[in-house]
Amino acid sequence: MQLATMLGAPGTAMRLPQQEWDSAVTAALVDSFTVHHVGNRFFRAQCDAVGVSPGDIRSRADLAKIPLIPVSMFKSPDAHVLLTASLNDIELDIRSTGTGGVPSVARRDTATLTRAVTGIMGTYRDLFAVSRGAGLFLCPSTAEAPEMGMVKVFNLLNGLFDDHTYLVRDYAFDPEEAVAYLNRWAGETTRHVVGPPFLVNRLLRFLELEETPLQLDPESLVITLGGWKRYTGESIGRDEFDAKVGTWLGVAPDRVRDMYGMIESNMLAVECEHHRKHVPPWCYISIRDVTDSAVELAPGQTGGIAILDATNSGYPGFLMSDDIGEVDESGCPCGRTGQTVTFRRRRQGAELGCCAVSIEKFIESNELVAECAVPEAVR
C-alpha cells in the first residue's frame, strides 16, 4: 500500500496484515529518506557521517540506520538548516514551549500539511467514528493561539462536530461555564469533552467539589492530548482520571481516549477502546537505548522514543524525542495491526515541554492559578 493510499484510508491501512504494513511503512520511509538525502545538505551530512544512504535501507530492520534529528534542534536559532523545502514552501509554523520558555518551532510545508491533515482526519474517523455532536474544547481557539500544535490538532477534530465552544479565552478557564455548556447541549446532541488532561481534571474537580455529577451521553467521548504531567510538577494518574470521568461525567473508560504526539512530528497516536495508542501506519516508532541511541530495542523494551514519519517533506521527519516509552507489535484486540506506543515519562534532564504546559502557562500568564478558584469559594 502506497503512502497516499494509507493516508486516504487509514482504517484499512491500520488493519493490514503485519507483513504488509511492514513493507508499506518501510517503502514510504525509504521514499521520504531519499527526498531529504537529496535535498537537505544538513541531513545529507549526517548521513555521510554514518555512511548511510537510501540504498542501504532494504527492510524495516534497516530503518534504524537512518540518522535522527534530536527534537532539541527545533529550539535552535539555526533551525533553518533543518529545512529541506525552501522557505517559500513553508505554510505553517507550529510551536510549543516547555518549562524553559524557548519555543520549539516546526515549519510545515504545503505538501506536509496536506498529508498531515488528511491522515489525522482519517485517523479520527477510524478511531472515534464521530460525525455529529458537540465538542467542549478545554483549550484556546486557533484564533487565540494560532500556532499551538495541540490547538491545531484539536481544531481538526472540531470539524467533525456539529457545534463546539472553546473555553480557554482571554487567558482564563471557567469550569462553571463548561458545565453551563454541557447542560445547554443536554438532550439535544451528544456531548464530547476535549482538552489537555490537566484542564479536564480541573473540570472534574469542580464537579466533585460542587457535588454535581453529570451524566453525559452513551456515545460521549472524553478526548485528551498533551501530557499527564503539569507545569507545576503535579502528575495526573490515568486510572484515577478515568475513574473520576466515570463518576463525574458518566463516561465509561472505553470512551476516554488519550492521544500522543509532539509538535515536531505529524505522528498522532490515538487510543482505541482498549486504551492502546495506535501509531499511524505511515509512521514507525523505533525505541532506542537511552545510553546509545544508535541501538534499537525490541518491542516491549523501554527506551527513548524515535519517530520516523513518511509525511514530512519540509524537513526530515526522523526524530529522536525526549520521551521514554515502548512499542507493542503484538496486535490489538480492536483488530488494528502495526504498532502501538506507550509513553512513560520524559527523558532524565529533559525539560517538561508540551502543549499542555503551554496552555497552562498561557492561563497562568494571566491568572495565578489556585487550582479551580470557584471551589475555593464553597469550602
Add this chain to the structure above:
Amino acid sequence: MGRFSPTVVDHFTNPRNSGQVADASVRAFVGNPVCGDQILLTAAVADGVVTDIRFQAFGCSASLAVASLLTEVVKGKGLDEVAALDADRVVELAGGLTPDQRHVAGLAADVAHRLVDNFHQGVNDDDPISCGA
C-alpha cells in the same frame, strides 16, 4: 508576492549577525513569555553609535529573518535613528509582510526601542533565551 518576500527568505536562509556581542554595552530582550516570538539584541555602542550588534531569535520564520535584518539596519546608526524605527518602516525594509507576519515588525521595533532605552538607563535585560536553551 509569495508567502515571504525575497528579503525575508534571504535573511532567514542566511542570517546575519547571529549570536551575542562579547562585552556588549547593552542587552535588550522582547518576547512573549508563553509561546511567542523572542528576540535578544546585544550591542556595542560608542559615541551614541551602534558599532556592533548581534541577535538571537526564536519563533516564526519571519521573526528570525526580521531580527537578522534589524541588525543590518541598526549597525552603524545613531541611537536616535534606532529610536525612530517603527513597525511600518520595518515592514518596508522587509520588503513587505503578510498580515500573519506583521506582528514581527512590531516586535522588531519594540526590541530596537528597548535597546535604546536600556542603554540610556544603564540597564540590561536578562538573557532568557540562553538560559532556557
